[in-house]
Amino acid sequence: MLVVEDEPAIRELIAVNLRHAGYAVACAHSAEEAETILNGALPDLVVLDWMLPGQAGDAFARKLRSQPRTRDLSIIFVTARVEERDKLVGLESGADDYLTKPFSPKELTARIKAVLRRRAPQLTDDVVRIGGLELNPATRRVTGDRKPLDLGPTEFRMLHFLMSHPERVYNRTQLLDEVWGDHVFLEERTVDVHIRRLRMALSATGHDELIETVRGTGYRFRRG
Amino acid sequence: MLVVEDEPAIRELIAVNLRHAGYAVACAHSAEEAETILNGALPDLVVLDWMLPGQAGDAFARKLRSQPRTRDLSIIFVTARVEERDKLVGLESGADDYLTKPFSPKELTARIKAVLRRRAPQLTDDVVRIGGLELNPATRRVTGDRKPLDLGPTEFRMLHFLMSHPERVYNRTQLLDEVWGDHVFLEERTVDVHIRRLRMALSATGHDELIETVRGTGYRFRRG
DNA sequence: GAGCCGTGTCACGGTCCTGTAACACTGGAC
DNA sequence: GTCCAGTGTTACAGGACCGTGACACGGCTC
Incomplete structure (x- = not known):
């Protein structure tokens, strides 16, 4: 800016x-x-x-x-x-x-x-591939090392957003805006819980460490 | 341009x-x-x-x-x-x-x-074959494992559209646009009911699980 | 007219998702 | 070491979402 x-x-x-x-x-x-x-x-x-x-x-x-x-x-x-x-x-x-x-x-x-x-930040229907993960918005399927992952709607949107902007750190407010929409009125800690749920789902294929905590700031999706 | x-x-x-x-x-x-x-x-x-x-x-x-x-x-x-x-x-x-x-x-x-x-590519008159189902737009006939299926007009159009885009997830609004036409004014839940009727018809040959519900999003026609 | 079929809508109930609070834990400042 | 803000984890109540059966309506055949 x-x-x-x-x-x-x-x-x-x-x-x-x-x-x-x-x-x-x-x-x-x-x-x-x-x-x-x-x-x-x-x-x-x-x-x-x-x-x-x-x-x-x-x-x-x-x-x-x-x-x-x-x-x-x-x-x-x-x-x-x-x-x-x-x-x-x-x-x-x-x-x-x-x-x-x-x-x-x-x-x-x-x-x-x-x-x-x-x-820009309009998420497209293009397939996103990062670090062994593959997310397909059109079919709404996610695979980690070829194995299918089961995600809820919110987890899917969050993973889609994070994978579309790897390495970049987002604070909780920004994630609420991007994943939930900017008119929502939610506790910031809600983000933490969904990050955990997403990590849990990703851990099924051993990819849970792809989402990194940046203490005092927010979260980041790591490349590889 | x-x-x-x-x-x-x-x-x-x-x-x-x-x-x-x-x-x-x-x-x-x-x-x-x-x-x-x-x-x-x-x-x-x-x-x-x-x-x-x-x-x-x-x-x-x-x-x-x-x-x-x-x-x-x-x-x-x-x-x-x-x-x-x-x-x-x-x-x-x-x-x-x-x-x-x-x-x-x-x-x-x-x-x-x-x-x-x-x-998008429009629906053609080509025969569509997926997962044991065969749909012929020209004759308006559908068979599941060689056995004929009886479908209503709306069910047929919906099956035709879904089979033409397998794996892809469509929400209720998109299905209303594609199956009923762009500017209809119907309840979204109407889609649910027709999905059910379609599943009922397909279950006659055991193919009812081909249409998958993607919770929070819409429906998907599975390959095989 | 009666009867049938296809269709759109609604209400009910079950299931899964989700937001929040409460508590446990961690890392860093001092 | 102590302390505290920040984060991880868990449990739970409420609600969103979907399947299902029922019903009314209009068009059609007879």
């Missing part, structure tokens, strides 16, 4: 809230600094101020869209202008969404979730 | 990204120009702006659907309106999907891929 915003107060406000929501955040106060960062690692999403010193935000967005490496980045505009015209121009530069100041942290994270969900 | 959009900026944004995704793209700024192009070559898919000058986009879509030559084109609507009502009308005019501005290039290509992939 990259936040590009010249106003320090707003930049920190956004960053703090994103971190709290479980995202890794980098900040930049100008388009130039943002470019430097982007030359290193690519984020999943860019929160971009409409009004940037020197170079306007939408010009920067067009630039991102014009380069192959950054073409597919999700972009959310933050703007103080509410006029329709500005929104339209924002759309023309290929933003995924926009926020009008003032906005609440809740709205920010909600929109980010919406944008991210709209695009 | 044909892009029909009157706003030059958005049109180019879409076209550039589609070309980058590997599609051949033609552009039109109005419905009239689009018709001229369609008189020449037929694309696989049309990206159509909801608001077109002169003729509304959905009117154009209806026109496409009404002509045999363009009836089967996939259509994706692009609209700035987010209201549910508009979405509904968009789908009623036969759109395969719609995009709400703002959207990102990645989202656009993802949806296009989804629509193209969704064009």
